[in-house]
Amino acid sequence: MMKLNLTKKQKILALLALGALFIFSAEKVFFSSISSKLRSMNRQIKAAETTLQRNLAIRQSKDLYSAEFKAYQAYLKEEKSDLGGMAVDFLKEVERLARESGVSVINLNPQAAVENIKGSRIYKADLRLEASSAQLLGFFVKVQESRLLINLERFSISPKDEQATTLKADAVVSLAIP
Numbered sequence: 001m002m003k004l005n006l007t008k009k010q011k012i013l014a015l016l017a018l019g020a021l022f023i024f025s026a027e028k029v030f031f032s033s034i035s036s037k038l039r040s041m042n043r044q045i046k047a048a049e050t051t052l053q054r055n056l057a058i059r060q061s062k063d064l065y066s067a068e069f070k071a072y073q074a075y076l077k078e079e080k081s082d083l084g085g086m087a088v089d090f091l092k093e094v095e096r097l098a099r100e101s102g103v104s105v106i107n108l109n110p111q112a113a114v115e116n117i118k119g120s121r122i123y124k125a126d127l128r129l130e131a132s133s134a135q136l137l138g139f140f141v142k143v144q145e146s147r148l149l150i151n152l153e154r155f156s157i158s159p160k161d162e163q164a165t166t167l168k169a170d171a172v173v174s175l176a177i178p
Helices: 008-071 073-080 083-101 133-144
Strands: 104-110 115-117 120-131 150-159 167-177
Touching (some): 008 073, 083 104, 083 120, 083 150, 083 167, 120 133, 133 167
Antiparallel strands (some): 120 167, 150 167
């Protein structure tokens, strides 16, 4: 082989240059592949975090919708029962609300025809009652807060006597079943 006559300083510089060359080439060969794998893993982690956040938001929305669904579950259970019995339950509920509010029911007759509007069955009943103004307002509030979705479609109020301490009311109440 060829023998180089180098001074001690030159040998040290040559060894340092070879060492630096070895370090740079080792970095390119070994560390660049590790670095690219780390960058790839970081991208996968960020994608997984984004997916996780989206799924968490969906889960929270699902929980919110489930809570809302449970709140209206009673209405859906009423829908699943037999529809002939719903008319009877509807009339019983109107009588119960009248009794709780102190109103005297004079007449409560279901109307013969059940209407079908936009996929809903609508039961109607003619209602005639007597009460004081406070009792009548209490009845209206109870109808509004009822567990069934009862609606007062039309009503008329007139005094029963000349002093107007007692009122007569005629109304049409309805219940819509989807």
